[in-house]
Amino acid sequence: MKLFTRPGASSLSVHILLREIGEPFQLEAVNVTTTLRADGSDYRAAAPHGMVPLLVLDDGEELTENLVIAQYLCDRARRYDLMPATGTQRRYRVMEWQSFVAAELDKNFMALTRRLEGPVRELALLRIHERLAVAERELTGPYLTGFSFTAADAFFFVIASRARHYRIPLHAYPRIEALLDLIGERASVRDALAAEGLSRGHWLAEENPQAVADAPAAFAR
Ligand SMILES: N[C@@H](CCC(=O)N[C@@H](CS)C(=O)NCC(=O)O)C(=O)O
Numbered sequence: 754m755k756l757f758t759r760p761g762a763s764s765l766s767v768h769i770l771l772r773e774i775g776e777p778f779q780l781e782a783v784n785v786t787t788t789l790r791a792d793g794s795d796y797r798a799a800a801p802h803g804m805v806p807l808l809v810l811d812d813g814e815e816l817t818e819n820l821v822i823a824q825y826l827c828d829r830a831r832r833y834d835l836m837p838a839t840g841t842q843r844r845y846r847v848m849e850w851q852s853f854v855a856a857e858l859d860k861n862f863m864a865l866t867r868r869l870e871g872p873v874r875e876l877a878l879l880r881i882h883e884r885l886a887v888a889e890r891e892l893t894g895p896y897l898t899g900f901s902f903t904a905a906d907a908f909f910f911v912i913a914s915r916a917r918h919y920r921i922p923l924h925a926y927p928r929i930e931a932l933l934d935l936i937g938e939r940a941s942v943r944d945a946l947a948a949e950g951l952s953r954g955h956w957l958a959e960e961n962p963q964a965v966a967d968a969p970a971a972f973a974r
Pocket of ligand 1: 759762763764785802803804805806817818819820855
């Protein structure tokens with residue numbers, strides 16, 4: 754199978770899962786801004802919405818959407834540690850976090866990713882802090898749903914790490930910081946970051962001159 758990614762984008766969470774599962778895969782980085790593939794062809798021929806991730810299976814079937822791809826891969830590999838069995842309460846907890854990350858965190862980082870300014874950016878920062886505060890309260894740890902790493906943790910790691918990338922202060926969220934550090938130590942994560950050409954320093958914004966997001970005054974500590 755082949756995973757289309759953009760280095761450091763939400764597709765990284767699928768990449769991490771493929772490594773957790775030990776599934777053989779190919780990786781192709783796409784420039785989602787120009788929508789050009791490495792061979793010069795238009796990525797939209799494969800993925801009409803032009804977004805990553807896109808997973809192309811060996812039989813040519815295509816899957817999009819982080820949550821769906823994650824569930825497909827874990828179910829197929831029967832990795833119930835990563836994605837508990839259908840019908841169990843634990844599965845809905847994992848799905849609940851996946852949905853929270855997609856709808857409440859990922860979309861609110863969009864204003865920063867797109868370098869929007871003014872009220873849109875202020876509202877996005879406010880929302881990000883509100884959502885991080887909720888996650889901090891709900892997190893009993895060490896992982897999102899308890900004592901083991903799941904597909905939701907992979908997704909949370911990739912999206913919540915954007916706070917570090919944009920230098921949003923996280924000291925008000927010590928459990929989140931501890932979770933990001935814990936997940937960051939996994940071999941699958943280290944290998945996926947290296948394979949996408951991302952140094953640890955870049956990932957943590959230490960080498961990123963664009964990292965500029967100040968917290969709104971209400972959250973500055
Ligand atoms: N709902 C999609 C969102 C994926 C998404 O936002 N991908 C971004 C990268 S993180 C992208 O490809 N953006 C390019 C674009 O919007 O044109 C999912 O969860 O898979």
